[in-house]
Amino acid sequence: MVKKKIRGVFSRCYLGLILIILYLPILMLIIASVNASPRNKAIWQGFSLQGYVDLFENETIRQALITTLLLAAGAGLIATVLGTMVCIGMMGMRKRTRAAIMGVTNIPLLNADIVTGIALMLLFSRFVELSFWTMLVAHVTLIIPYVTLSVQPKAAQLNMSAYEAAIDLGATFPYAVWKVVLPELMPGILTGFLLAFTMSLDDFSVTYFTKAPGIHTMSTMINAEYRRGIQTEIYALSTLVFLIVLLALFLMNRRSRTAQREGE
Amino acid sequence: MRKLGARILAGPYMIWMLVFTIIPLLLILYNAFTNTGGQFTLGNVAAIADPVNAGPLWLSLKMSVAVTGICLILAFPLALILRQISSDKNSFIVMIFILPMWMNFMLRTLAWRLILLNNGFLNQALNIMDMDPIYLMNTKTAVILGTAYDYFPFMVLPIYNALVKIDRDVIQAAQDLGAGDWVILGRIILPLSIPGIVSGITMVLVPSMSEFVIASMLGGGKVYMIGNVIEQAFNSGYADTHLGCGLSLSLMGLIIISMIAYYFFDRGGEGSALW
Known part of the structure; x- marks a missing residue:
């Protein structure tokens, strides 16, 4: 019994320690965002919200934010549609073809981002001008494996008899897919989309190599600007990003709890 | 069309992967083995043996192994504890530990700059405690930490996902048969979590080896990794696409090795089951 107690205390201490390591840097960003000190953000010189005011007037950041969100949403959507389609399509294939497709799917996932970025840059620079659209294509390519790998297990578990019953009862193929197959795949599709969206938001390397001059995402904007003057705005932005993410987590948690209670 | 799976649905995806994954990689291969005149050469690939390039590659290898080691040592106990206090894959406590992942990673790296700068938070804290400052900025340690x-x-995630799958009855059975905690850990939990560990290692090792922006943000140009060498080959005044492609092959080689390891061990798909 005593041993169990000691282990419990140890566990708690360890969790606390890791939490501190994980959140300390974020706390530092938040402190820096409200620091009035004009140059060195690590030296406290009084409280100020000027960074937040500047943030909303800063055109560079606004543009970068819009580009980032458009890219993530657009690429996430395209990747989700393509990834879901291939998972439905794969069900009618032989095992070997399926394995080949899954093998190719793993390439962008396991390949170093820098190599993916360079490879796409070589392709684009040969045939087209770099633009927002090439960035979109690059992001889809980077994130598509996350969709396929999230949907595929759900497709493999799919109950085929429900689909066959729908067909027997006169449903057309698209109707049966829409009404019977897609609802069953939905959890995987949602997970895949969210994962793809996050990976697109987070990407630096691929964007860096495929971006058009003059267009920035958050990542490349930070890379271009962090040594220069707009630091406070970036810290203010990161504080806001963190708060939004935290809020989303709390909402998700509450929703899933309510869902659980309703399920019981 | 009775059988589900109109194969045509796979068409767009296969075309996409062919055009934007396979052909670009072939382009890298083509560029790596030719010179600017389009003639065959092994020079670009052999350039990795040049100390100017081999040094950064070796450094990247060492540093990514250090990063992976640190992550593994810290993550395994965490995943074990998380498994004990939550059985649900999406439970709140687990999410708390994953949350920083959703911050842009450039912002996370920027945070480390604030801490490690010579007059940053770390040295101010040391100053308050009357201790000597530590100058970590622009060192390998800084890059490894970041x-x-x-x-x-x-x-954390792949290991946790593997641990959650372990049947509690198996552990119970071992306990009933008189196994101690360490025996259970070493002979049941550890072997069953190998797929998760391998996924975790591949997911940390490969990206941290090819990383170049963290090295430039926290290493200030003094920590020169293979990623930086390749990036410079494309984006500096001395840009040489063919050389850059030749050098990228070294990264691709390492990745193929890790891919084989991945296929060998990760049959459960913990790596992809992030959520």
């Missing part, structure tokens, strides 16, 4: 911080969640 990279480990960035990729930590990618180690």
Whole structure:
């Protein structure tokens, strides 16, 4: 019994320690965002919200934010549609073809981002001008494996008899897919989309190599600007990003709890 | 069309992967083995043996192993504890530990700059405690710390997912048969979590090896990794696409090795089951 107690205390201490390591840097960003000190953000010189005011007037950041969100949403959507389609399509294939497709799917996932970025840059620079659209294509390519790998297990578990019953009862193929197959795949599709969206938001390397001059995402904007003057705005932005993410987590948690209670 | 799976649905995806994954990689291969005149050469690939390039490659290898080691040592006990206090894959407490992953990773790296700068938070804290300052900025240690911080969640999740799958009855049975905690850990939990550990290692090792932006943000140009060499080959005044492609092959080689390891061990798909 005593041993169990000691282990419990140890566990708690360890969790606390890791939490501190994980959140300390974020706390530092938040402190820096409200620091009035004009140059060195690590030296406290009084409280100020000027960074937040500047943030909303800063055109560079606004543009970068819009580009980032458009890219993530657009690429996430395209990747989700393509990834879901291939998972439905794969069900009618032989095992070997399926394995080949899954093998190719793993390439962008396991390949170093820098190599993916360079490879796409070589392709684009040969045939087209770099633009927002090439960035979109690059992001889809980077994130598509996350969709396929999230949907595929759900497709493999799919109950085929429900689909066959729908067909027997006169449903057309698209109707049966829409009404019977897609609802069953939905959890995987949602997970895949969210994962793809996050990976697109987070990407630096691929964007860096495929971006058009003059267009920035958050990542490349930070890379271009962090040594220069707009630091406070970036810290203010990161504080806001963190708060939004935290809020989303709390909402998700509450929703899933309510869902659980309703399920019981 | 009775059988589900109109194969045509796979068409767009296969075309996409062919055009934007396979052909670009072939382009890298083509560029790596030719010179600017389009003639065959092994020079670009052989350039990796040049100390100017081999040094950074070796450094990247060592540093990514250090990063992966730190992540693994910290993540495994965490995943074990998380498994004990939550059985649900999406439970709140687990999410808390994954949350920093959703911050842009450039922002996370920027945070480490604030801490490690010579008059940053770390040295101010040391100053208050009357201790000597530590100058970590622009050192390998700084880059290792920053990279480990960035990729930590990618180690925790696969291991946690593998641990959650372990049947509690199996552990109960071992306990009933008189196995101690360490025996259970070493002979049941550890072997069953190998797929998760391997996924975690691949997901941390490969990206941290090819990383170049963390090295430039926290290493200030003094920590020169293979990623930086390749990036410079494309984006500096001395840009040489063919050389850059030749050098990227070294990274691709390492990745193929890790891919084989991945296929060998990760049959359960913990790596992809991030959520």
